[in-house]
Amino acid sequence: MKNILSILLFNFIILAESEDATLTVYKDGTAMIKQPVAWSIPSGYSYVTWSALPTGIYRDTPFLNIDGVDVLSQRFNDNIFTGTDFFKSLRGQEIQVKPKDGKLVKGTLLEISTASVTVSNQSGIISFNRNELEYLGNKTNELSLPTFNPYLSWDLKSKLDKIIKGELVYRTKNFSWNTVYRLKVLNEEKGELIAEAVISNSSDMSFNNASLKLVEGTLNKYKEKRPRPERANRPMAMAKQNDGLSMMDKDELGDYHIYSLNEKHDLGAKENITVRMYGPLDVGYSKKYVFENTERRQKEEPLEVQLTMENTESNGLGISLPGGKIEMYSFNKTIGLEYIGADNMGQVPKGQSTTLTSGRAFDVIGNRKVLNYDRQRKSEEAVIEIKVTNARNEDIDVLLIEHINGDWIIKDESINYQKKDASTVHFPLSLNASETKSVYYTYRKEWK
Numbered sequence: 001m002k003n004i005l006s007i008l009l010f011n012f013i014i015l016a017e018s019e020d021a022t023l024t025v026y027k028d029g030t031a032m033i034k035q036p037v038a039w040s041i042p043s044g045y046s047y048v049t050w051s052a053l054p055t056g057i058y059r060d061t062p063f064l065n066i067d068g069v070d071v072l073s074q075r076f077n078d079n080i081f082t083g084t085d086f087f088k089s090l091r092g093q094e095i096q097v098k099p100k101d102g103k104l105v106k107g108t109l110l111e112i113s114t115a116s117v118t119v120s121n122q123s124g125i126i127s128f129n130r131n132e133l134e135y136l137g138n139k140t141n142e143l144s145l146p147t148f149n150p151y152l153s154w155d156l157k158s159k160l161d162k163i164i165k166g167e168l169v170y171r172t173k174n175f176s177w178n179t180v181y182r183l184k185v186l187n188e189e190k191g192e193l194i195a196e197a198v199i200s201n202s203s204d205m206s207f208n209n210a211s212l213k214l215v216e217g218t219l220n221k222y223k224e225k226r227p228r229p230e231r232a233n234r235p236m237a238m239a240k241q242n243d244g245l246s247m248m249d250k251d252e253l254g255d256y257h258i259y260s261l262n263e264k265h266d267l268g269a270k271e272n273i274t275v276r277m278y279g280p281l282d283v284g285y286s287k288k289y290v291f292e293n294t295e296r297r298q299k300e301e302p303l304e305v306q307l308t309m310e311n312t313e314s315n316g317l318g319i320s321l322p323g324g325k326i327e328m329y330s331f332n333k334t335i336g337l338e339y340i341g342a343d344n345m346g347q348v349p350k351g352q353s354t355t356l357t358s359g360r361a362f363d364v365i366g367n368r369k370v371l372n373y374d375r376q377r378k379s380e381e382a383v384i385e386i387k388v389t390n391a392r393n394e395d396i397d398v399l400l401i402e403h404i405n406g407d408w409i410i411k412d413e414s415i416n417y418q419k420k421d422a423s424t425v426h427f428p429l430s431l432n433a434s435e436t437k438s439v440y441y442t443y444r445k446e447w448k
Contacts, residue, residue: 018052022211023175023267024258025199031175034065035168041069043160051151054203056173062152066166070157078150087112087136095119096137097128174203177214179277179324181345183356184331185307188287188394194279195321197259198272206268212275216322216347217256257320283316285309289388290357291366292401295443296382300367302360303388303398305341310353321348328358363391364398371440381444383412388439390431400427406445413441 022034039048059076087095090109097105097119105126107119117136118127152168177199184192197214201207261275289303307328311317327342341358348354365388372383390396402425410417410425418426427439 018205018207018210020209020211021207022213023207024213024215025175025177026215027177027217029176030171030173032169032171035170036165037064037066037168038163038165040163041156041158041161043158045072046156046158047153048156049151049153050168051149052205053150053152053170054172054174054205056203057150058171058173061172062168062170064154064166065169066164068158068162069164072155072157075153076150077153087117087138090138093138096139098134098137099128100132100134172203174201176200176202179322180274181324181326182279183283183307183326183328184280184337185328185340186331190282190284192280193283193316194281195277195324196274197261197277198274199267200272201267201269204269206266206271208266209264210267211264212261212267214259214261214322215256216259216320257322259322278319281316283309286397288397288399289361289364290399290401291368291386291388292403293368293386294403295405296370296373298369300365302362303364303366305358305361306355306399307358308353308355311348311350318350320350321345321354323347326356328356361392364396365389365391366400378448379444379446381442383442384440386427386439387436388429388431389436391434393433395430395432398429398431400429400439401425402427402441402443404443404445407447408443408445411442411444414439417441 018033018035020036024032024034026032033054035050035052037050039046041048059078062074062076064071064074087109091111093109094106095109097107097117099105105119105121107121107126109117110120110125111118114130116127116129117133118125120126156164158164177197180196180198182194182196184194186192199212199214259277265273265275267273285307288306288308290306291301291303293299309315309317311319311321323344323346325342326345328340330338330340343356343358345354345356367387367389369385369387370382371385372381374381384402386400388398388400390398403423404425405423413427415427415429418428420426427441429437429439431437
């Protein structure tokens with residue numbers, strides 16, 4: 001009896017699975033996989049294969065980290081079955097074509113592509129749009145089992161019959177992770193910080209009971225002479241109540257930091273999981289309102305709200321904070337938790353600080369005017385007034401940031417200033433509740 005192979009015209013996915021692997025995930029979209037393997041092999045020569053591989057595997061990276069056996073050769077095969085490639089091999093043979101809402105057509109296959117199929121029969125040469133077909137078919141007596149996933153194979157040599165154990169190590173694309181911080185602002189000085197890792201598996205393979213490690217840092221990448229372009233969230237894992245650090249361990253990986261999850265997780269294909277890294281941690285910060293301008297710019301606008309947080313043990317931290325997004329929430333017993341803004345935070349080593357911008361204050365307004373401007377052939381001078389109004393019921397700290405390019409001096413300033421660099425001046429001041437203050441200064445530039 002003849003077998004009939006039909007290719008139905010809808011998408012299907014065959015997903016591979018991995019058990020007990022260790023995944024080291026990097027922020028450049030790659031991961032290193034260490035997959036445990038075990039085989040019972042006879043003495044002499046043997047041949048073993050492994051097909052549980054994800055899409056995106058780098059072909060030149062797999063190797064067997066195994067003892068007690070000689071690895072004579074390794075082959076990587078990604079001759080994956082596709083309907084188009086299969087039927088291309090049948091050109092000149094008879095196939096069956098079934099249009100949607102049409103009759104079955106038999107003929108000799110002349111040409112096939114992703115867009116069309118062309119056959120020849122007694123009626124002539126007929127071309128079909130593949131989107132209009134229900135199926136293609138071919139009668140065959142010999143149909144070998146098609147390959148749906150790439151696979152690795154090894155030729156091994158052993159002196160004895162034995163069970164060998166080791167790990168298959170390789171690198172692959174389609175994995176990434178990022179840090180999301182949640183800062184609960186309790187008052188003007190104190191809050192709670194939670195750090196979570198969002199780990200993404202965009203490959204077609206699920207990893208069950210996996211050990212996860214996350215690397216913070218930028219790795220150098222090998223550059224080929226002729227590089228070629230390369231072709232649903234899971235609910236957050238329930239965080240146990242703890243003292244902040246027990247869900248993940250941190251270590252150093254050369255010049256990088258590596259965070260190891262203390263518990264194993266299932267990471268499904270096309271899935272994200274969110275796991276707790278740190279927290280909740282009681283942290284402190286200093287709050288200020290910032291008004292930033294350049295030279296002759298005139299404007300009136302609400303001031304930026306900035307929080308500066310020291311990464312020290314005395315401030316509730318003193319840990320290596322990976323870069324990521326930080327979302328900020330205001331909390332009080334009357335209205336509960338409310339979202340007040342987000343910012344990006346770079347890597348913050350221990351002993352350093354980070355400054356976060358949550359948005360602009362509704363009731364702290366800055367007004368900047370150029371009161372006088374005089375430009376001569378070899379000089380320029382401007383008189384600046386900056387007025388800040390605090391309509392809040394609390395005292396606030398304000399920072400005025402002025403950017404001036406060229407060879408300049410400040411004179412006739414109404415308050416003390418700080419020269420931060422060659423083009424930046426800071427005027428720090430404090431305002432009482434419902435107070436308005438004005439700052440005046442003159443900058444002068446000369447050139448030859």
